[in-house]
Amino acid sequence: MKILVIEDEADLRNLICETLKKDKFVVESAEDYNSALEKINDYDYDCVVLDIMLPGGSGLDILSYIRDEKKQVSVLIVSAKDSVDDKVKGLDLGADDYLAKPFHLSELSARIKSILRRREGNTQMSLSFGNVEMWPDAHRLTVKGEDVELNKKEFSLLYYFLSNPERVVNKLTLIESVWGDNIDQADNFDFIYSQIKNVKKKLKNAGADIDIKAVYGFGYKLIEL
16 A cells, blocks of 8 residues: 655654554655645555645645546545634545644554545455456455465555556656655666566466566556466
């Protein structure tokens, strides 16, 4: 699961990010209105943690943009503005929850997990392509109904491809989507290649009728055989 934290206070932003990383989320962050919009346009997220007061604009305008564009992402507003009007406006615009500052980081994490559970429960969330099916929340993958074991990064890679089947994915976009802002962990394309190679091998050995194909000069594409 991938989270975007939009918060201008550097210390709080870093604390939130570190807490969510410990909970095994992939986390990215933005510190102002413009950088937040850029990331929302460029990447897909499962949940956005959104402050209202931002340099350059309002978090509520970002929320309106997310809903107007019909992006399938949950939004948790966190803000020191604890007035009833702000809370009501945020929820009316489509926020999934509202948490007033100051808050305990454990409560923030619990709220996010609750939002994601509700989202998955409402959609009976699973991803399928060919004879492969994945349940992200349960960290479960099956091929022809049989369980296949993947490590955390392999699972995250295949999750991204299953979320974007038949779409050519740029190598850099893939790295950023799986590793978030910690791109130094994958500072060369050989590393991502080895991870993809492992996923391809496990899919083939399990009898999957899908494959990750290289697109010369650009990236990769998940296809059905």
